[in-house]
Amino acid sequence: MMEPNPAAFYRASEKTVADEALRRKLEAATGRHLEHVAQMAAAFPPYYQEKAEARRVKAEAINRLPDLLAEFKRNFEAKGGRLFFARDAAQARNYIVELARAKKAKLVVKGKSMATEEIELNDALLKDGVEVLETDLGEYIVQLRGERPSHIITPAIHLSKEDIGRLFHEKLQSPYSEDPEALTATARQHLRAKFFAADMGIVGVNFLIAETGSLVLVENEGNGRMSTTLPDVVVAVTGIEKVIPRLADLSHFLEVLARTATGQKLTAYVNFVNGPRRQYELDGPRELHLVLLDNGRTRMLADPVLREALYCLRCGACLNVCPIYRRVGGHAYGTVYPGPIGSIISPALVHNGQTAHLAFASTLCGACKDICPVSINIPRILLHLRWLATEEGLPITWPAGPARIRASARRAVWLLSRPKLARMLSRLAGMLLRPLAHDGYLRWLPPPFTAWTKYRDFPLPGSGPNGASQRRAKETTDRADSEVRL
């Protein structure tokens, strides 16, 4: 795993921003997602009401968290489920590794789960000699590549169909194809047999219902349903914040989750896991375990601003609208959870101060808050975390680039506090540079400003109403910033 720190983040972003192919893939995938979401929202007038309801329920759930967890535990155990509370990642890992040992499990199939990424479960199991197979297609692909998912719900968003075709050809000895249909069929065939052979299924959870003690899994492929139906032992892993009070609350979340995550009305599957299999039942697990993970969440609860981050449904939409994520991709963050939500939860969940710099990697444009199905005020939390980092004097040392920027910012402050001089210089620069301009923009600036025009055009000084404050991205348009406003 890449150590998350400012220098690494800076270097990784610089690399990915310059990677034209990656940018094209990210733009295409995130852009397509935004179109779907916009269409879906337009076609469904109650969308905003449902969002408000979902937010109201989450607020209630988080404010009553201890009581709801106790209620959930009672109801879950009454049906024969076994609940293990894990204070941190290590406790969760150990419990599952011990369980696999006790059951002499050789093969584990996994449904999609960010929580198991968070506790780095796969490595622990592999080290113990257990074969672990991701069964969500995207997760399967990144596992074959020995990578980490670069997106919460589209793990292989950074790969093209050609990349995946080559990967399958190499690792699965299937004939080369770049047809998504053929590639999916190959994966299905490989994983089918594994589902039936697996000793244990490990899955994530979208909702815990306190009133009924149910686990609810939301998915499209059917792998979550397979993983909770076929193996004899099923272990679900999830954070404490996933609990909702009542069964009747669920529909509000289902109405917004898929719409925001993928632009669907509803995912292909919503599965309830309600205890182990009963007598005469063909399938379902003999044993059902739930690992309830704190791992920093109570710390978030104690901070009245940060607390709101616990409303997150992990829909992934804030990643797709984020102008930073769309440029640097998920891997650059160096954290399990990338993008805006990652920047606000990573400090508490995993890295203990090591990721404080991510709060500064945002333009605070607010697109994440607008698209969020439960309207988490991410920009406010980012500002709060910046304030905390400064207040606590967390050592955030950026590499040379930003230091240069700080120096030029000082010069700019000097110049801009002398408006007459600034205007005169700007007019002069505009006159000198006019021959180089196209459509009022400069594609190239002379040193020491060349670095700017490496990635962005610069407006001709003295031309626009706001002069130098207007920027334009090269080649791609910032659709996220302008057109899609939900």
Add this chain to the structure above:
Amino acid sequence: MSDFETALAEMRQALYRAPRPLEDDHGSLQEAPSTLSPHTTDTDLPTRFARELESLRGSVIDVPNAEQAAFAIAELARSLELRSVAIGESLRIDLTQIVQKLREYGIDVFSVARVPEERRAELRVKLAECSAGLVEADCAVAASGTLVFVPTPERPRSLSLVPPVSIVLLEADRIVPDLAAVVSVLGSDAMRANPVAFVTGPSRTADIEKRIVLGAHGPKALYVVMVRSLG
């Protein structure tokens, strides 16, 4: 105190130390029941359901009664060249006629209902190798084209999951307008005790360049035989 109770006490502390969020936009804490109106004003729920499901590349076959359902399913089985079909016990729609018709067409029909422990392994293999599963949905949602199953030992959950083709019987009267209505129709006891599944279209993935492909892990094809009247 157990670890869990200690943790709950710490959460209470955390909430107590900062009882209220900074701004009052965190929603009210009352258990206000939702007052949202139904999400579809369509009065013709079967038509809406069919339209939604077909937009997801599922197929709907509309039949007037159970007898016609038997014909339709047998014809479907023949055109898809199904060799074997797994079933459970009847729910509202009687399966006897359907099974008879399928067998007339030379199709092997076998039951996976109420399986004794010693036959599990064998029937799991049989289910994995069969060509289709036939099961009745407990209800359906018009606004999203969703089928709702309440699996029991009589109708195990993998019937609508493992076979590559899923054939679903649905009584048209059991179609409700939206998701919120499902709880009131099924009752919370049924949803608390059984491995309920909402199924919306065939299994799908969009993990490769966001292109939709059907049949990721679950059924590649979904046929709903909608029965207008049981009489």
